[in-house]
Amino acid sequence: MADDPVLAELLEVLRRAPDVLPVRMRVAELLAGQGRWPEALEHCAKVLGADPVNAEAHRLLKRCTDAIAELPTASSSVSHYDWEAAESQVSDIIAPAFVDDGPPGPVAAEVERPGVTLADVGGMDEVKRQLGLSLLGPLRNPELAKAYGTSARGGLLLYGPPGCGKTFIAAAVAGELGAGFVPVQINDVLDIWIGASERNLHEIFETARRNAPCVLFFDEIDALGHKRSQLRNSAAMRGVVNQLLAEMDSMSARNDGVYVLGATNHPWDIDVALRRPGRFDRMILVALPDLDARRAILRHHLRDRPVAGIELGAIAERTQGFSGADLAHVCNSATQLAMADSISTGIVRPITMPDIGAALDQIKPSAGPWFEAARNIVEFGNADGSYDELAKYMRGKKFR
Template identity: 35%
Template sequence: MSQPQDHDPELALLEQAFEASPGNLALAQLLAPRWQRAGRWASILEWLAPLARSADAPAELRACVQQARQALGGHTGHPGNQGQSCDAAQNPAQNPDPKASHEAHESHESHETRARTSATSQAPAFLPEPLPQQDDLQALSQFAPWTAEHSSVRLADVGGMDALKTSARMRIVEPFARPELFRKYRQKAGGGMLLYGPPGCGKTYFARAIAGECGAAFFHVGIHDILNMYVGNSERNIHRLFETARAHRPAIVFIDELDALCKRRDQLRHSAMATTVNTFLAELDGLGADNEQLLVLGATNVPWDIDPAFKRPGRFDQRLFVPPPDAAARAAILQLWLAQRPLATDVNDTAIEALAADTPDFSGADLKALVEDAVSALLQGVLQGESERPVCLADLQMSRRRMKASTTEWLAMAKNYVEYANEGGDYADIASYLESSAAVTSKKRFGFL
């Protein structure tokens, strides 16, 4: 086609189909109004004008070709008359004079040649401006590390989860802080680590704390930064991300919702995603590059959907289960969300610890919602005429009775994977948590048992 770049991906598919079958009138009828709106008059004359001369060409197609000729300063006859002359040129039975038919044909061909070589084509004033040739969606993503303000979180700011923080410090923080010691034992800082667990439990916040402890450049990458609708651009975005991160080492790349990018290839519906997965694997292996002091952190709620190739040693071989916060962490989270609010005297440390003990398997997001619900109910009463008062323990307890843990469904699903798909021990941490959890106690039975 004369102008291959276009905003509309559907138009690009139509053009490819028409180029493969240029005599298809149905495709020509679909292309004509789109090219007309885009002001692509030369394309109309080059590809559609020959079809407009056929006896069965629709009137709309002939009118479109005629309008293109008018836009390019050519023939200005009426579309109907033009259609008749075209028919006569194509059908010798209607034009018994072969010389006149030949002259008409040459006249049309010479006019189309002049139209295609016209350098000053202008669309009529009543049509919209031609679409820009450069599609913004084709542009590759730009990656930059977070500022110091975003990376000011430390592991001490994470309430509770002492065992998880100890594991992260040994596996991640110390190799970055003391690279000489680890290099002596042929251990490198970097690699890949997968954070997994139920939603709302602070995986993203925990990753920020790790970056703050390491003093490393932190790249927070969403799936929208990687995936692109144009074939090949997703792979280029992955390569650009790793090249940028290597230039800022020591660096941590955090990819949220990793399962959308690293989905099992036997579950992919589109073959284009398979090449994206392969490119990501190659970048993790550091083929042709050095990934030392480059840590790739991934977070997911469905670790069982991650392609097994990502879990082998050297890639995301280190995995940390981020469970719902324990009692101490829940108390710290409640304290955080109750701070800077007017509180009654009965909302003290003892009461908050008791409330934390009464919220097993609540995520951090659940606890925030509990406090917000209690405050919203109080404000609703004030707006209805009640007197202003501080938040009391009864408000929090009533909100607790209205809520349940959002992690229960995830834990029930995880329990099935632990029981029936844990041959390699990938979900041993989940199994240990479930043994001490009250969220999922009954074993599902099948049939009539």
């Protein structure tokens, strides 16, 4: 979204914690400095929606609107259509910041019925084994679980490097249970209105309760459940964390039949209270796909494309260390190479092993930076043994 590395880094911070107003103001200033007035204006309006008396935001807002008003018209390089769009955007953005017509109604969470089960997850036998022990086993054998004093209540956290199939596994768990599936993204919860984010979160849980049995899946849970000690300047985000803690309270029978799964790339950023018994007290590492998983992922991404002479086993052997997203990128790049050749020759040809080889020459595994960060956690932040599984995996793969 931005060539400026500082701006790119700040935008990533905002993606994970949208209510940190000083960061949003700094983003607005950088965008204004690049002449990206409508984008800067949007960030100003969001700041004023949360803090209507913010003098700095008011000054920058006026600067943005004045700059947009002075944009050249159709006689120059900016078309009349662009001007009308910018003018409309100004109106749409400014109004919510100053008109107190109350927050909108709560979000309407959608309940899906996944058509996949764990049988559709290639490889990853250790992940499936742990799911059976910690969740599926107790659910399928309630009397036996009762005899041993265990249950499937509380939450289950899937963690690991990005692009390794955590969302797909969560959907497969719902399919395995024959349960509804409610996937929740951060933008389904967060709202600029005070108290609206908490209400959205409550309504999402209520939807899951009304549709029990149901798997409630929070993607990027660290963005919603970030450590409150790091949110001292964001009362709104602290309120969201507190609401999530209340909704997951294991002492309440209201959550019977609701199985809460969370996915994160950064489990070490999650508030410690969310890791206590009855909440996300069980963690499963979803690491890089193994050989069988890589073969299944490659087959999935090539299944509807013209191929000839493709050796999935050979490709899987060559792609150790690749994430599922990396493998999808390889397949897409090979497809583009075959398509480009077909366009130049006028003869449609299938995707072949040389196309895959050429794609692999250009694409490298993307999970390295994640394991670099994880190494510090394993070595210096694992006093309670939470990341023993990760440490064992990294030793086996020689990441340490």
